[in-house]
Amino acid sequence: MLDIRNVTKRFGGLTAVDDVTLSVEKGQILGLIGPNGAGKTTLFNVIAGTFPATEGEVQFKGERIDGKRADETCVMGLARTFQIPHVFTSMTVGETIMIGAFLRQRSIPLVRKKAEGVALAVGLADRFDTPTASLTTAERKRLEVARALATEPDMILLDEVMAGLNPTEVNRMLELVSDLRDGGVTVLFVEHNLSAVMKICDRIAVLDHGAKIADGLPREVMDMPAVVEAYLGAPATPADGGSADAAS
Amino acid sequence: MTRLTQYFDMRPRDALGALILVLLTMGLPLVIANDYHVNVLVLVFLYAGMASAWNILGGMAGQFSLGHTAFFGTGAYTSTLLYNFAGVSPWIGMVAGGLLSMVFAVIIAYPAFRMRGVFFAMATLAFGEAIRILLIYSRKHVDMPYGLSINWEPAFGNMIFEERSSYALLAGVFLLIVTLTAYGLSRSHAGIYLRAIRDSEEAAVAAGIPMRRYKMIALLISAFFTSAGGTLLAQYVLYIEPTTVFSMAYSVDLPLMALLGGIGTVAGPILGAFIALPLRDVLLDLFGSGAAGLHLVVYGVLLMVIVIVLPSGLIGGARSLLSWLTRRTAARKSEDT
Numbered sequence: 001m002l003d004i005r006n007v008t009k010r011f012g013g014l015t016a017v018d019d020v021t022l023s024v025e026k027g028q029i030l031g032l033i034g035p036n037g038a039g040k041t042t043l044f045n046v047i048a049g050t051f052p053a054t055e056g057e058v059q060f061k062g063e064r065i066d067g068k069r070a071d072e073t074c075v076m077g078l079a080r081t082f083q084i085p086h087v088f089t090s091m092t093v094g095e096t097i098m099i100g101a102f103l104r105q106r107s108i109p110l111v112r113k114k115a116e117g118v119a120l121a122v123g124l125a126d127r128f129d130t131p132t133a134s135l136t137t138a139e140r141k142r143l144e145v146a147r148a149l150a151t152e153p154d155m156i157l158l159d160e161v162m163a164g165l166n167p168t169e170v171n172r173m174l175e176l177v178s179d180l181r182d183g184g185v186t187v188l189f190v191e192h193n194l195s196a197v198m199k200i201c202d203r204i205a206v207l208d209h210g211a212k213i214a215d216g217l218p219r220e221v222m223d224m225p226a227v228v229e230a231y232l233g234a235p236a237t238p239a240d241g242g243s244a245d246a247a248s
Numbered sequence: 249m250t251r252l253t254q255y256f257d258m259r260p261r262d263a264l265g266a267l268i269l270v271l272l273t274m275g276l277p278l279v280i281a282n283d284y285h286v287n288v289l290v291l292v293f294l295y296a297g298m299a300s301a302w303n304i305l306g307g308m309a310g311q312f313s314l315g316h317t318a319f320f321g322t323g324a325y326t327s328t329l330l331y332n333f334a335g336v337s338p339w340i341g342m343v344a345g346g347l348l349s350m351v352f353a354v355i356i357a358y359p360a361f362r363m364r365g366v367f368f369a370m371a372t373l374a375f376g377e378a379i380r381i382l383l384i385y386s387r388k389h390v391d392m393p394y395g396l397s398i399n400w401e402p403a404f405g406n407m408i409f410e411e412r413s414s415y416a417l418l419a420g421v422f423l424l425i426v427t428l429t430a431y432g433l434s435r436s437h438a439g440i441y442l443r444a445i446r447d448s449e450e451a452a453v454a455a456g457i458p459m460r461r462y463k464m465i466a467l468l469i470s471a472f473f474t475s476a477g478g479t480l481l482a483q484y485v486l487y488i489e490p491t492t493v494f495s496m497a498y499s500v501d502l503p504l505m506a507l508l509g510g511i512g513t514v515a516g517p518i519l520g521a522f523i524a525l526p527l528r529d530v531l532l533d534l535f536g537s538g539a540a541g542l543h544l545v546v547y548g549v550l551l552m553v554i555v556i557v558l559p560s561g562l563i564g565g566a567r568s569l570l571s572w573l574t575r576r577t578a579a580r581k582s583e584d585t
Contacts, residue, residue, distance in 0.1 A: 074455065079454070088443065088452075089447050098440065099457070102441070103455065107255060108256070151456050
């Protein structure tokens with residue numbers, strides 16, 4: 001479904017993403033994790049078309065999409081959400097979802113019907129006529145998913161949809177994401193919340209300092225020394241400990 | 249054949265608004281006899297139409313242009329030059345001016361749509377000024393009088409009429425056409441797309457909206473109708489010169505009327521024009537004899553107060569009043585039971 005080939009992204013002298021190759025199979029949930037500053041969001045933005053890659057290419061359904069505008073990739077069936085929800089402040093929940101649905105269909109009654117269906121799927125049906133300005137953070141995050149889902153994507157890119165949610169809300173979001181997959185949507189999932197990732201991802205890729213350091217089943221990846229090291233630091237050797245003691 | 253109404257979302261109360269507008273635009277010119285009042289009516293209709301045209305770009309799409317005088321002046325100049333020097337009917341000149349304005353719109357859009365908010369406003373402002381200065385400067389090289397008069401030869405083909413009320417009817421038709429266009433836009437997917445772009449460009453693009461295209465559509469429609477307004481006003485006044493038709497006053501007045509009535513709404517700019525223009529005249533009457541320019545000071549203060557008290561304009565104010573009233577009645581009812 002999605003093929004990332006040797007993608008490198010540099011900002012001036014800083015290499016944010018370093019030669020990453022990664023592919024996502026149809027119907028999978030792939031979790032992209034890594035410590036702060038690992039380059040997850042940069043890679044995500046390259047895929048979503050926010051900015052072009054310095055080197056390498058990204059293919060979606062066999063077609064090159066790097067350098068394409070976000071609205072063009074959306075038409076091809078690749079939708080995204082934002083880490084910090086971007087809401088249409090003058091609209092209701094229903095209108096926001098309709099914006100997404102207008103991409104495939106221009107008839108207003110049909111679009112409204114479609115939007116109601118999506119609202120039901122993400123658990124916002126009772127908020128359909130609520131102005132977006134009065135939504136909670138959790139609801140805004142669901143609305144992000146709803147807007148993306150309404151464009152009838154084959155694949156959806158989720159940018160930290162769990163951030164800022166309480167445990168109950170996280171569980172509801174997890175259900176929603178697995179529902180997406182069960183509905184036939186491929187998911188790429190950038191996430192900080194490791195337990196969430198462990199629960200639903202079919203595969204996990206780990207970035208550190210811009211490079212991919214692991215890629216595999218959730219259990220395997222979590223046991224890899226390189227991953228543990230990236231998150232917790234290298235275990236202290238006796239020699240290190242000794243010198244530290246001497247210094248103090 | 250698919251039903252056209254499928255693509256529009258009409259509300260029952262819109263029919264009432266439409267009826268009122270048709271009665272105003274078609275009825276008032278026939279009823280009002282006083283020459284001075286008809287004159288105000290012509291100007292109010294023209295300004296309301298142009299404020300609505302501005303609002304399509306500035307309100308609905310949220311691209312706050314301060315350069316609409318460029319389109320207004322282009323309309324006035326194109327039709328007048330064509331009529332005076334080539335004998336082309338202003339009806340055709342109006343369309344030609346509109347098309348030329350659209351060409352200018354495309355040129356300005358290329359750099360200006362890369363900017364947002366204040367920077368877009370500044371870029372368009374500069375464009376409006378640049379056109380006027382270029383026109384004045386061009387007289388060094390082209391033999392053209394500073395001001396252009398149109399000979400008073402009443403004929404339908406010349407778009408010159410004996411009766412003032414004919415101008416009022418014409419301006420009324422213009423207002424109706426612009427309003428119908430704005431309404432059609434606002435109740436179709438294009439209108440909701442424009443609102444999305446206004447609210448959040450990032451989210452709009454992420455939802456698959458080709459943003460540049462929709463901004464451009466709004467700009468082209470807006471430019472065309474503003475330009476047509478320029479032709480109509482030129483034919484009414486029968487005299488144009490660079491400093492008046494490319495005056496920054498148009499660039500400021502049109503957004504002002506939209507803001508006053510309710511920016512981004514269909515009825516707002518119309519309401520704004522119906523209030524702002526007569527208000528200025530009344531104030532001129534009241535204070536004009538005292539000190540020169542005092543009426544403008546009072547006018548400015550009044551507008552500031554209105555905008556501060558009602559940030560979403562008179563329409564927005566009326567809406568909040570209405571919802572406050574319904575909530576209060578609902579609360580009363582629940583107390584009673």
